[in-house]
Every structure is written in structure tokens, then in C-alpha cells.
Amino acid sequence: MPLISTTPMLEQAKREKYGIVAFNVHSLDSIYWVLEAAAEMKSPVILQTTVGTVKSLGAENIVKVATAAADFYQVPTGLHLDHCTDDEVIKKAIRAGYTSVMIDASKHPFAENVQQTKQVMDLAASLGINVEAELGKVGGVEEEIVVSEKDAQKAVPEECKEFVALTGVPTLAPAIGTAHGIYKGEPNIDFDRIEEISKLVDIPLVLHGGSAVPEEDVRKCVALGMSKVNVSTELKNAYSVAIREHFAAQPNSLDPRAYLQTAKEAAKEMVISKIKIVGSEGRISPLAIK
Numbered sequence: 001m002p003l004i005s006t007t008p009m010l011e012q013a014k015r016e017k018y019g020i021v022a023f024n025v026h027s028l029d030s031i032y033w034v035l036e037a038a039a040e041m042k043s044p045v046i047l048q049t050t051v052g053t054v055k056s057l058g059a060e061n062i063v064k065v066a067t068a069a070a071d072f073y074q075v076p077t078g079l080h081l082d083h084c085t086d087d088e089v090i091k092k093a094i095r096a097g098y099t100s101v102m103i104d105a106s107k108h109p110f111a112e113n114v115q116q117t118k119q120v121m122d123l124a125a126s127l128g129i130n131v132e133a134e135l136g137k138v139g140g141v142e143e144e145i146v147v148s149e150k151d152a153q154k155a156v157p158e159e160c161k162e163f164v165a166l167t168g169v170p171t172l173a174p175a176i177g178t179a180h181g182i183y184k185g186e187p188n189i190d191f192d193r194i195e196e197i198s199k200l201v202d203i204p205l206v207l208h209g210g211s212a213v214p215e216e217d218v219r220k221c222v223a224l225g226m227s228k229v230n231v232s233t234e235l236k237n238a239y240s241v242a243i244r245e246h247f248a249a250q251p252n253s254l255d256p257r258a259y260l261q262t263a264k265e266a267a268k269e270m271v272i273s274k275i276k277i278v279g280s281e282g283r284i285s286p287l288a289i290k
Helices: 006-016 028-041 051-057 059-073 087-096 110-127 157-167 191-200 215-223 233-249 256-278
Strands: 020-024 045-049 077-084 100-103 130-135 140-142 145-147 171-174 205-207 226-231
Touching: 006 020, 006 077, 006 130, 006 171, 006 226, 020 077, 020 233, 020 256, 028 045, 028 059, 028 256, 045 051, 051 059, 051 077, 051 087, 059 077, 059 087, 077 087, 077 130, 087 100, 087 110, 100 110, 110 130, 110 157, 130 157, 157 171, 157 191, 171 191, 191 205, 191 215, 205 215, 215 226, 215 256, 226 233, 226 256, 233 256
Parallel strands: 020 045, 020 226, 045 077, 077 100, 100 130, 130 171, 171 205, 205 226
Antiparallel strands: 140 145
């Protein structure tokens, strides 16, 4: 099964009011355990990489492994480049075979964000590649991109409508009060803002900063039209903590097959729990793999 564009996948999710989780993968082996869990849940899924991961592993290597894993597990799978500010990295990902890319020009004024997004749309749309853009500024740290609490800004609904009309972008990540990373306190999600944006913009919305958001809040975001839910920190932490605990309990157990299996199982539990929360379990269908 080839990698597929996330556009029809997310459009179906929006119509049927469920979500699809985009899991950040940081190693080649993590691609396999994310898809293994998705296959067990019979759920479509999005593999997501940061620019740092692309530079570390290589776009071509990521695409080859993701394609092989999607074929092995027979899971409808999209491959997304997240939070990219560099046109050259976007072009490299597209040439390698990514099926979705995010141009993050949210730090720029509205007009510049529109211009940069249109340039990526001109490159990607004719190839059937999904494009994601951001309005407002999601707080927290996403590798090289750091937005302080005081600089975080929520998206303006009318600007979202204008932005989509001007760019034709098929997915939009509006800042609505979430943050990247693990929250210091309770997330302050602006549900009224999500609802207003959804009424003005007839495309799937994206929830950034999905790690550690309470289950009921994620479900409410999905019900209001946020069809893609990004999860990174929680997944990475589950994997790493399991390895740490393995060595704390068994300091002389140095066989990678043992400690990596332990980490894999912990990460798979996290993947499965997130899939259940967004309601994509059992959602594999002919439409999703077109």
C-alpha cells in the first residue's frame, strides 16, 4: 500500500466527525510500531516528522521505511513534514515522496504568511500533496521553533476565512490555546473560537500541541472540526521512560531486543489510547486509501 495524501483522509474524518492522529516519529523503528498499533486498531494514521528528524534520518530513508511499513501492515498512511519554515526542506520532502507538508510562516505578518503559503501550494497542490499552514502562534517549543507564553497568539476567525480563500490551503492549524510540549498547568482551549472558525472555514482543522490535553477536551475539539490531532511529546516520553525504567530494574540487561521491546510496548499503548480518543478505530475504508 503506497503512502497517501492526507487531504482525502482528513476530509473524510471531518465529514464523519472523527479525528486522525499525527504521531511524531523520531527514529526509523518508531515508524513500524506506530503502524503496528494502527493496524491493530484498524485505523488510518499520519506519520509526522520534524525538520530535525528529516536532517537526522534523511527524507528518502524515512519515505522508504514508511512505504514498506504501510505496505506490510496495510494501513492507510500519510507522511507529513511538520512546522517547516525552509522552502528547500519542503522541496526535498516532496521530491522524496512525502504526502503532506506544513509551511509555518505564522511568525510573519498576515500578508507574508499568505504569500509563503501560496508558493508552497503552487508547488504541492498539482502533485496531490496536502499543505498545512498555521494562523496565530502556538506557544511552546517545537525543536528550533520557540514561542514564549507572552508571544503566543490565538487565531482570528475572520482572518482564517480570508487566509483559506486567498491561499486555497486544504488544512489549517489555528492557534486556539494549546501549546507544544507538556503543560505546566491545565490547557486553556478556546472552544468558542474553534466553533466560530469551523463555521467560517469548510476545511479540516489541525490541533497542534495535542500531548497531555485531557481526553474530553480532545474529543470536544474533534467534534468541533479539528480533524488532525498532533501528538509528539507524550509518545517520545513513553518510549524513553520505559527504557529508563528497564535499566533501573535490570541494570545488567543490555540486550537491545529486550529494552527496545519494552519501549515499543509502552509507545504502542500510547498510540492505541490516542486512536481511541479521536474515534478513528475501525475507520479504514476504500475512500481513505484513494
